[in-house]
Amino acid sequence: MSSHQHTITALVQNEAGTINRLVSLFRRRGFSLASFNAGDCEDPGFSRLTFIVNGDDSTVSQCLKQLDKLIDVVECEDLKPELSVQRELALIRVEPTEEQRQAVYNVVNEFMARTPRANVNCIVVEQVSDVSNLERLIKALEPYNITEIVRTGTVAMKVEE
């Protein structure tokens, strides 16, 4: 079976050590974690997490079962792309030359990105999109001296058909 990326969402009960326990599971069982994101959710005392996991189907199946076994994990699921909304936020700082500045803004407009902060030295580009769009944006900005990228990792929500 070929290895590919899976998006796993988990609802967890917050206690001392919860995040440590979740991440430790990936480390000790050798599951390949590409990104994870955690934040508050609609239930006080609970959080929803999104893991991007690389692996074949049986590995990811085992990963899900092991996650589900953790006492803090209320539920977890491997989300199908077509039945979910998946987004990532990125902040990209570029430090273009004077002559390049307009080109940067052209790229920003083309991708419908935003520039929440800019000064004579740098422009901070903000984008919320799916990962492939984000990566195309980064590629488009590469000629203009990217000096820092900060990404949240994917967040995903299941959406019924």
Added chain:
Amino acid sequence: MFAADKVVGSEPNVGHGSEKMNRSGARIVMEALVREGVDTIFGYPGGVVLPLYDEMLNWPQVKHVLVRHEQCAAHMADGYARATGRVGVCLATSGPGATNLVTGIATAIMDGIPMVAITGNVNSWAIGKDAFQETDIQGITIPITKHNYLVTDIHELPQVLAEAFYLANTGRKGPVLVDIPKDVFTALTDAEFPTTISRRGYVVAGAPDPAQVEVAAAMIAEAKRPVIIAGAGVLHSGAMDELLALAETTQIPVINSLLGLGSFPRNHKLSVGMMGMHGEATGTLAVQEADLVMGIGIRFDDRLTGNTNGFAPKAKIVHFDLDPSEIGKTVSPVAFVLGDLKQSLAELNKLVQPTTRPEWDAQLTEWKQQYPLIVPEGRFLTRTVLRGLNDHTKGQAIVATDVGQHQMWTAQFYKMERPRSFLSSGGLGTMGYGFPAAMGAKFARPDEEVWAIAGDGGFQMTLQELQTAVEYNCNVKICLINNGFLGMVRQWQELFYDNRHSHVAMGSPDFGKLADAYGVKFFRCSRAEDLEATLQGASNHDGPVLCEFVVEMEENVFPMVGPGATNSSLVMDPDLEDSAAAHEAGAFETTHAGAKH
């Protein structure tokens, strides 16, 4: 946002000052023990647990056994749990006290043993500041506990303790650690224990899906050469009667994993004993020839399956377990039944038909005759001793082993007739486990005869508990096999490292003088003629006994499946002459002979 973020620098919720708040954290711990029916705990005091030890004096109904090393507190709690099915409890102070529990907790998680470990920690306001004897025991034990807690709010303590016992002894059982800062032991609360426990997302396995049971029953009906491999899950679920009924109705032979020993009477005609790396040849061969393998409460671990690519090559596998993560973890079953084993087997028993299997039965009988376990006569071997111990106790004693050659020979030669009578560190393989585990079992079941079986290596890891045994008159008998070697390591060096002995010769103290120093009754035996008299002398003595059996130094365990090899390439005992032609005794097939033991 996350609870972990709240700990550092926050004010503890100490709850002082209210008239309604009248119970201390220390008292709540003792109340929890009584509520859970804990009659004995194993522990060691220290600075931050002083409030609990002071409170303990008010609770004579809970016996505290003062160990000599915290590792042994965990092993005793483990032995207590294995011998009874009840939760074993151990207690340690912060820092080194807590870290000394780690080996015992890791031993328990690997074998699914219900345990609650209570540790003290530094004051909650000092956590994270590298205070004296501070350690992050919660972080350290995350991978080796079923769940763990750091309780910084006294009002949560009753809920946490009730939950800890519930989690430890439900579903896939395991150790739960509760870390309690010193100021939480002294803080006051009016919080009550919960009347029911429920956690979102924690579902205890119950009755199986009837469709899954029907599939399993149909597979049995079709099978010509079926086997059952019964594991510790049968014991954890208390499904021994259902297993016996299933085997007798369907006439399916019952093989055991190491920790499944005791789940099926060893002298039953359908019992085949242990299979795997050092299992009996009949069981291992039967699985390789079987057309149906029913794994019941086993996790298909590597010591049982050998190289999974060649495991049960002619068989369909059906896996019975309560833990979904065990299904398909190492082997791929064609069917599974998820649920509590007692209920799953009871449902299965309603569907299976009485059967006879004369040909398959004859094949197993032939293998048993062709490849018996042998004890060469006229020599004094570990096997001689363990066969003698089995004859002496008629398989009725509780035996706790260490790890290594004697462990495998105990599994082969000690015919466990009853559940919960075989205590051994199967998953983690913890040397030093046997003696303290035997003590834990004896504290739990004082009317039973309890034997610890240990080698000279493992015994020297935890022998300081002789003093504990003396102080509490813990009447365990120690069968100390002294061959002057770390025997299993030497065996591997002989077979896979060109017989180059590297740091395996093991010196020992004069065990007679040692026993004398501790005030323990001692016997030394080095001749087969004296064996039964020695064992009888030990049984007759009212108190702990150390029996040293000085056996031949170089003796190897057979049959053996080499590391990385398939079970088809098991190597028979070279002393078993008739087997040589059939299985080319002595020739190991290994895919990676340097594999770690």
